[in-house]
Amino acid sequence: MTAAFTSQQFALVDVNNFYVSCERVFNPKLESVPVVVLSNNDGCAVARSNEVKALGVKMGTPWFQMQDLAKRHGIVAFSSNYTLYGDMSNRVLMILRDFSPEVEMYSIDECFLRLNGLSALWPTLNDLGQAIRCRIRQWTGLPICVGFASSKTMAKLANHVAKKHIDLNGVCDFTTMSENEISRLFSSLDVGEVWGVGRRIGERLHAMGIHTAQALRQASPKWLRAQFGVVMERTCDELNGISCLALEDVTPPRKQIICSRSFGELVTSLEELIEAVSTYITRAAEKLRHQQSVCGAVHVFIHTNQFRKQDEQYNNGIVVSLPEPTGDTRVLIAAALFGLRHIYRPGYKYKKAGVMLMELSNSKQRQSSIFDLRGAVSDRVGELMQTLDNLNREYGQDTITIGSAGVRSNWKMRCDNRTPRYTTRWNELPHAFAR
DNA sequence: TCTGGGGTCCTAGGACCC
């Protein structure tokens, strides 16, 4: 298809400071209070309210490094509550589907919409944007911004502009701007703000004298390709309104599934690592079966804490191939523990372990090995796993587990200040009192 | 004391084959 000759219209909808905003929905007293949400293990700030951003706290700042600042300014910190955020994210998605049949959930807090033809239903795209903001605010309590443009990369930038310029009231539409307005605006945007330009490439572009989005837009695509590869060439085209990135409204199944965690306390014993790895495999296998895949190889890794220079360091991982693809938690655990025993060395203080399910394929088109005479057996296994998943979904995670996942908890994450899972657990519903 | 987790894509280079 010749994208260059087909005018497209995209919207990017992005929830402002998503995790923080979710917490505020259920605790309005947090409005205008500086709030951060911490990563797993209460390690780093992964979401910051505007008040916290104004204090100069960068994304990913370790929580222990901002203790002084937190005390001085009364920063409130929450452990992450992914159950809550995931559910709120789904609600936003459902609402957006009312506005366009073509919605791509790009990340937990961002959606692309394709609007071809739909914009005719609204006086202007700005009206559409305001309608979306209004309904999401009313139905979920979440604040969002909307960017409109003729390519996804530009829509991302339009959203960025909508967030920065208060007078735009949360909506920015590039599609009706003149070439002059676009040039002026893009000249004020650092090239690093462009989607696809990260730290490394940003530095190189600056060194080459390309400082703004406008300069990148005017660079030669062929030259960019020679310097940086095909991705940057596409980015340049996209900045010129030539849509190269299609809307992906059907999520393709994951090609790999990872589950890894840092430990709450340093771990030395094999037994504890076995518990942790068994637990991670259990989580990963649930995701695997949920997307109807089976897995052909398991990667296990362990490492020590790289920040503790005084400790002897050890990192290792191993890939264990399976004789035939499977979704059976028990087989996957056995493979992972086999690998773990291979790479485990006593005498180190381990900080993190993880597993990666690789070589995923569709469980419906599973290819049997020539030794597999057990079609009936694998059907039984499928039923067993299905039952396990159903019970755990119905009665809560880990109602039924595999024995090696264990009951010790030294290795479990710190998560000291997590709010209730207000929207997905009956016993954690928010209370409302009438006066 | 305390430093996240989960993904994708592209490219270069080596192994191997004919």
Added chain:
DNA sequence: TCTGGGGTCCTAGGACCC
């Protein structure tokens, strides 16, 4: 002493994203 060339596949590493 002379010592090809082209294709494919795989992997590791690097870059990006949120």
